[in-house]
Amino acid sequence: MGTALIYDEEMTKYKLLWVDPACKIEVPERLTVSHEALVETGMADRCISIPVREATDADILLVHSEEYLEGVKTTPYMTLEELQEFTQQYGDVYFHPNIYHCAKLAIGASLQLVDSVMTGKVRNGMALVRPPGHHSMRSAASGFCVFNNVAIAARYAKQQYGVQRVLIVDWDIHHGQGVQYCFEDDPSVLYFSWHRYEHQDFWPQLRESDFDSVGKMKGAGFNVNVPWNKVKMHNSDYLSVFFHVLLPVAYEFSPDLVMVCAGFDSAIGDPEGEMCATPDIFAHLTHLLMNLAGGKVCAVLEGGYNLTSLAQSVCQTVQTLLGDPAPRPANLGSPCKSALESLQCVRSAHRQYWTCLKHAADLPTSDISTKRIKLKEEKEKMFKGEQDESTEEKVWTQPPKRVTPPIRTAVVLPDGVTCPDQCKRFSSSADPDPLVVNKLRENYLKDGDDSNALATLSSLIGLADKMEKNEICSGLVLVRDVSMAMMCVVQHAATALSNRVLVVCVGDGKVQNYCSQDGKTLVVQFSSRKSEEEESRYYIPVCLKKGCSDVPGFIHSILGLLLPMGYEYDPGLVVLAQMPDSGICDSVWQQLIGLLQGLAQGHILVLMKEDGRACVGPTASSLLGNAAPSLGQLHASLPEDVEAVESLRHRLEGYWKLLQTTAAD
């Protein structure tokens, strides 16, 4: 299934008609540069174009009051003075004779997107709209927003398609207070937002934007606010919040639909956000959401005011929705102290609502909530001073071109096992290099003349080489001895290939401690038995009471341990081995493959035992980029597993900074 793109140039036909410094950044070019970038990169043609429609009164009344709607309806006939007067009653927004029409199209675009996804016409999609929506409230416009596009779309999805649970992820740099107010007492809509806050000093300067606004009444726990109390937040800060707050909660919530308030003022170069996260980060944020809700992801444009980073970020998002592998998450560092403080505060505030956070630490000793008041007083005192408008020009390298290999998934299967469609059967066509053959014979083959084991191993090596050359994206190999095959491909990768190799081993089994201490390989093994090998920086045995068969425990160890380390390690190749009788079920296996594909540009090599034929279909489906089936709402992990993962995290966070979930005192 494809990716919808909804855009109509009519939404460029309104603009600011008078002088207002706060509003001058919201210009029609925001939409034109975004759409043109998608056209120039050829991505618009790869999408399924869906036309906009005009929202009806009933659509708008799902969220807004009649009196507000009646008021906005009069604006097309107003004179300039009347428009200015009408605008005065709201903050940081402007009206225009054509903005009501465009606001109805922005809603209609969002509803068309929901229809296309919910009817299965497409898998996911993006709506390029203006005016944005997430600040507008039941009876008020705010922050360039007239109607709340995403809030209306979420209510529409529930009403029209009986959607039980909607996750709204708001990665715009402003707090979508309009969305929070709309759903704060509603447990069927989980609203997650991070936003520049600076201890309530940044617009819209609301006390209720802080981490302790968790929702009200039966909606308690379903509103998650992550305040950024400093600017210059980077990719590592964003990813650590996904790994340690959003994703665990989202998997526990198990939404039927994911809506994204896709604002790109959180990217580097934006005058509002003043953050440092690079446009490619949106490929990873999007990818990490695509295995939720069976892949039903609807992204709707909100903010984004630097026309260069906006266009690049939109392209990164759409390219990932199209299924292209994400770029390498290069040089991730440690989250900054302020981000870790916020992370700790949010997890602490929510531990009573989510089992995945129940073990979260207390509020940091430097309880940042009191800073809010003190800082406010200081600001008042010193406010007399100049507001430094130091907007030095930010520069960043353009995201790397993401070339999709000609072959998406190659498979090496024993005769008699049919090749899954869209996969390509692979065998090392050229006679294997005699050197390789000898090495295989002496190191890996018990009886040296086992010809088809030799053929399989040399195919395996050939596959790894083609992945390194980006001729093949991912591979699946059925082997007789998984351990031996793993050793073989890791040895080959460690010597012949230039890249680091992440080895993920699912299930018991002796994993030769071939993790060279030089960091060429990072081995993470999930099993139910204590590993006899010593744990180290590059060999991490994760012992789970019921191994991979306990879904919550396994998912939490993937999200909270494996992904943070994997992203920080940034391998060129991922080897994923399913040991015999690992106990892992297909849907969890598919989640694991889907999530790991965010690494190594999707170069993941899966090894399974020959008799694992039943798993070939599901594995191939995930390797081809299809969304994994939803796991359903997750219950609590076993206490032993929580304990194991937490102690492992504490031991390793000195090495792997993305494992941190608290600000060191």
Ligand SMILES: NCCCNCCCCCC(=O)CS
């Ligand atoms: N009044 C001093 C400056 C105010 N700047 C904030 C303007 C609203 C931004 C809203 C937005 O970006 C929507 S995503």
Ligand SMILES: [Zn+2]
């Ligand atoms: Zn914004």
